[in-house]
Amino acid sequence: MQWEVVIGLETHAQLATESKIFSGAATAFGAEPNIQACGVDIALPGVLPVLNRKAVECAIRFGLAVGGEVAPRSVFARKNYFYPDLPKGYQISQFEEPVVSGGQLVIRVGQGAEAVEKTVRLTRAHLEEDAGKSLHEDFHGKSGIDLNRAGTPLLEIVSEPDMRSSQEAVAYARALHALVRWIGICDGNMQEGSFRCDANVSVRRKGAEKLGTRREIKNLNSFRFLQQAIDYEVQWQIGVLEDGGKIEQATVLFNPDTGETRAMRSKEDAHDYRYFPDPDLLPLVIDAAWKDQVRAELPELPDAMRARFARDYGLSAYDAATLTAALELARFYESCVAAAGRELAKPCANWVMVDLAARLNRAELDISHSPITAQQLAGLVRRIADGTISNAMGKKVFDALCNGEGADADAVIEAQGLRQMNDSGALEALVDAAIAGNPRSVEEYRAGKEKAIQALVGQVMKASKGKANPQQVNELLRARLKP
Amino acid sequence: MINLSLSELGAALAAGQISSVELTQLFLDRCARENPRLNAFICLDQARALDAARAADAARAAGRAGPLTGIPLAHKDIFCARGWRTTCASRMLENFVSPYDAHVVGLLQDAGMVLVGKTNMDEFAMGSSNETSYFGPVKNPWDHTMVPGGSSGGSAAAIAARLVPAATGTDTGGSIRQPAALCGLSGLKPTYGVCSRYGMIAFASSLDQAGPMAKSAEDCALMLNAMAGFDARDSTSLDRPAENYTRLLGEPLAGLRIGLPREYFAAGLDAGVHAVVDAALDQFRKLGAVTVDISLPNSGLSVPAYYVIAPAEASSNLSRFDGVRYGHRAADYSDLADMYCRSRAEGFGAEVKRRILIGTYVLSHGYYDAYYLQAQKIRRLIARDFQAAFEHCDLIMGPTAPDVAFPLGAKSADPVQMYLNDIYTIAANLAGLPGMSIPCGFARGLPVGLQLVGAWFDEARMLGAAHQYQLNTDWHRAMPAGL
16 A cells, blocks of 8 residues: 655744743743743733734744745734643734745755755744743642743744655755744754744545545654654554554654654544634734835845855855855855855865864854854965865865964965975975885886876875875876886 | 812812821721721722822922822722732732732822722622622612622722722723712723723723723813823823823813714613703703714614623633632642632632633634624624714713612622613723713712713813813712711
8 A cells, every 4th residue: 555645844933032022021041930921921910912023023034035925914813721831821823814824945855966856835924922831840749830931932834734754844844944044033943942843744545635634743843853753653644544543633742762652632622722813912014114124134045045156156056055054154155255266166165065064063063153264264275276285285274274273274384384395306306216115016007007106196195294296296107107 | 178179189289288198198087987888998008008198298399299199099909009909809819919000000100199099899890880899899878778880889989988089990891981970970981092901900901991080070181181191011002192181171062062872862771860861961952062863773782792792802811810820729629620620710709700601602613703703893883883973973972871870789690680781881892982971960869970972082072071061060069978
């Protein structure tokens, strides 16, 4: 039996505002419990919500970035349910009239050059407030309530059920994660819960039109868990169906320790949230002028930048995509090219994607904490290109610059004497010495073993302490050994 | 002294005939003597009141006195006042001490008024007789076997018995005007949005409005000058230029067009009340006003629409009273759900529970469209009726309530009879219009109220018409016997 997997994602992105969506309390992470909760957040009698303009701007940014429709009028609604970390007994959200409708996101599925592009449609994005946190440990049979998070602004982004595998779901989540950081509306910190996904998963027989019954996996806060949870859930659902069973609509939780999903509540005990427009808040009106102003402040979007990199810098699709994975990375690369010269765009790309990426990775740093500046890297690339140093020496200079051992590539090259050997007399002496000292390699080469010359080149390079130009050494050796 | 108007009291204070401390002591003594019988106050605080009076005297000595400085005042116990117990006449908030001031409380304090206590009311402002208070019913000073009306019955009784010269009230469906009528006072509900709702414990957010209660229209105008004004903490507060509400008090009545809705003089109106209101209208004609017959065809729908919208909003507004953070929590419970159930079952009285149930029902899935949306449509029709009527008249007049005060207990078993008390007042709340009640005579020895309804923001004209009437009549000076 062939099965098709259908996945839609609901993502909560915490908006990067300084204060909460309906109060003036701070949103910074990690404060002592209930320190960042004012009267509005703890729902004292008589308090009222006032909408944070910055949160609305984040929503407009998102709507424009995904090509969705930013509603000229949207409505905040109350979602009513009782829970101890929901102080008002209702969450202020948007229901029938969200701030953003439609839009789409282009994702890349697969690795490297084999990656395939796919477009995922978005249903909507709406503004809402987060709840507080219930702490069940450390209270000996009781629960602690921390309302610091209550009222934190969220943008809930709902996709259409357009994904067909856990890989696609992860690719979508990654693309969305990159986009919200790119446009500066979310810090994307998944450990702190700033970006978390709910996955709606169903399976159907290949070729079937009707969607299968879905189960919703709640609160996945890493890409790995997202993939694991969907993979487990898909296998579980196929297993049930192949055994002749039926899937019941349910909300499930993923347990990272066991790698399994477990039903939390079924459709029968689904809440009736009694949504109705919040009479404490006026409809949210966004006029064209406001939208235009936000549009003017938007950075160039990743898709546009990717196309431009490929076109203007002659990069491959893969390189262009890699360099536009994050705005800071793309900006770093562009500064590097600007300083090095456009004709060196390709070597700049290689240095950023290979050497710098590896170094950042090892040190667990992101590009904004790069130990080498774009200008320093550009200087290094230029010195390799003009033959001042070899590529191999370039790596030494790179490490030295990263370790702060010089203000720029030229300073390091001078201080450490790394300038390539250009004195042909000295080089010829080293070549002769290598031929004299390695008769076996000479013999092998003469016998037609082409590779043997590499050993001789290596000897010369070693003797020159890497300062010789390997190309030049190669040519000299061949000339000397010519029969 | 106890029957002086606010401007007369202000003049006496300004002339040094009496100090604020002496004036406050005079009223405090009256409160101490009369309140045990009337039950108009939930809380009186002699020490704090005298502190405030001393501060007012000091301000006057320093040349910083306004027209209301040093005059005693009571707040309905729905207004949060810092450091004061704020109960909303509910067991749920029996021991709640507010950590902050409502906007209106702060404004009247800034105006120098001296807060002597918090007045009794129907629980969470739900009632028309003050019998739903957890702290027991209030007696009507004109006849202690009668109700004072509600929900601002404590404020009304306190002024009628001359325990304070003025008080605040709130009006969601008639809660200022109906008790003003039943106790022989002047009370004004401003246009929705004129007074901030911040710090006023919400009953039905889209209908609630604070307003002044006093002996005369002039007193109400002086109070409203201090209470009105934009507040950024209430999103439904209106950002308009400040107005002087006394500016039209001297405007003659000649040419004023008074609309008389035929629906307000139909079956259900007590004959005695009808005759007194007719006499008042004659007086207005005698003073130069003209009356025109108008129709408000959807009047009959206002009570049913109100009893959908108000409970719907209330059911959600009262969800925050869950026993988790403040307020009543049951002593014993087995789990979270049990804690909610018991705390709310014990903390709320029967009428509050009835409205929470109605509200929850009308917002439920499958009923929302049939009830809540329909009621909202009716609300727009009612507003349109008024808009059309104001093309033919400047003010609308009629009875405030269908009858005079009724005996304690007479209607407590029949909620529908109780709800019909607000049949003439509710429409102004649904439409957001300003309305007031002024005393216009007696039927069976009890006060009768004349209701005035103005166009949006036409408070000043309404107050002017009422003042002109009061310049030519003495009903507003009448006091219950034995004071």
